[in-house]
Structure formats: structure tokens, C-alpha cells
Amino acid sequence: MTTHSVLVLKVGGALLQTESGMANLMSAIKDMTAAGQKIVLVHGGGCLVDEQLTANGKEIIKLDGLRVTPADQIGIVVGALAGTSNKILQAAAAKAGVVSVGMSLGDGNVVKANIKDERLGLVGEVTPNDASYLNFILQQGWLPICSSIAVSDAGEMLNVNADQAATALAKLVNGTLVLLSDVAGVWDANKQVIKSLNKSQIETLVAEGVIEKGMKVKVEAALEVAQWMGKPVLVASWLETEQLKTLAQGGSIGTQIQP
Ligand SMILES: Nc1ncnc2c1ncn2[C@@H]1O[C@H](COP(=O)(O)OP(=O)(O)O)[C@@H](O)[C@H]1O
């Protein structure tokens, strides 16, 4: 197997509602870890946030794929992401025999977080800061499972899009980023997976409305890291066990976003 530096795997929220998906992913993580691969798992949980907001009578508002997060919603968002989602994944890890450390972007000074755009409320934008905490966890052979909740120097709890959270951590550890969603890759207008995409192709597909919503955020996050690292970022699926096996063997899966 090709051992990547550190593999930063990001999983979307839909995984957390799929018991078999989590079991398959954790089994692949266990195999990769046993082969010496260091892995950081970053997770979303947008669907769990939606559920909790609705249960509490709150409105769901998104702007360009990002959740508008007013002060009266942040507690619910933090509970759903840093609480429930994070612990669901730790439970799945434990079941697969993987020792994990549940954490958030607010831990160990790993990132710097600031309000992204006043119109979005308590939504954070993060930049890599200090890798010591993550490296310590990795050195123990443990799996860090990181939610996308950050804390600013001003003491605000901030909601960060999980693809952007994974971007910051991938830069922090100079890792290989793989964004795993519930689709096999980025689709063209006929819903066929595109093998490889560069910046200008992405711009065209976004302008045409073929890449939209959560996938627009994801592809733009992937492109940013690909350019920063000078190597491709993969957008693929946790749904397909075969893809996970190929990934564990060091192969390419889904759509390659080229620098
Ligand atoms: N061109 C596209 N290719 C693939 N998925 C797309 C595309 N445009 C929009 N999408 C939507 O983006 C979703 C993935 O983004 P998102 O829901 O944010 O994923 P996750 O929660 O896994 O991060 C897909 O399920 C799909 O509905």
C-alpha cells in the first residue's frame, strides 16, 4: 500500500444515519491504520443539525451552501455537531476496535477562527495554527475524530462548514485530503461522475449551475487545498465499499480535483 503522509478524511452527515456505512468506513480505517497510515477523520452532520433545529422550531436558512447561524441557534448546532455527531462516530470507531479521540476545531489551538461574514451570523472561517495536539494524538496511534465547531479568540462558538474544516486540518498537517460524501464523485449535467476537474472546468460547471449547493462548497474547498499542496484532492463516496478498499490500497477514487 502507498502510505500517504497523513490522510485527512472528511465525511458528510448522511454517513451518521447509515449504520453499515459507518461500519465499512471504520473497518477501512482500521486496515489503513494497521498498515501504518495516520488518519484524521473530520465530520459534518448537517442533516442532524436540520433535525434538531426543526425539533426546536427554528428556521433553516442557507446562503450559498453555508448555514446562516444566528445566536439563538448556535447552542443547538454545537450540540448536534460537537455532541451527537461526534459521539456517534466515536461509538462506531469503538465498535470496530479503533481507539479514537473526539475533538473539535476549538481544541489544542489547532486553528484560528474568525467570523466569516456578518450576514452568516456565528459562522467561522478557520486557518491552520498549531499541529502539536493532532500530532500527539496521531503518535499514540489513536484516531482523532474532529467536529467542525470552532472557538474564536473573542470567545464565540462558531459553526464551520465541515469541508472547510477539513481543508484547514489538511493544510495544518500537510496531509492528503479526501472528501467523502453520499455521491460517487462530482457529476456532469447527465449525472455521470467526472474523473478529473481543473479550476477552469469547475468555474464553468458552477456558472452553468451543474455544481451547486453543498457540492459547490466542497469542490471549492478541494480546489483550494489542491492548489495549496500542489497535489490532487479526491471527492468520492463513503457509500461504496469498493471505493474505500481502493483508497485503502492507495488508489484513486471518485473525482480528482487538480491543482
Ligand atoms: N455536480 C454535482 N455532483 C454531485 N453532487 C452534487 C452536484 N451538484 C450538487 N450536488 C449535491 O451535493 C450533495 C453533496 O454535498 P453535501 O450534501 O454538502 O454533502 P456532505 O453532507 O456529504 O458534505 C450531493 O448529495 C448532491 O445532492
Ligand SMILES: CC(=O)N[C@@H](CCC(=O)OP(=O)(O)O)C(=O)O
Ligand atoms: C456553516 C455551515 O454550513 N456549517 C455546517 C456544518 C456541518 C456540515 O458541514 O455538515 P455536512 O458535511 O454534513 O454538510 C452546517 O451547519 O450544516
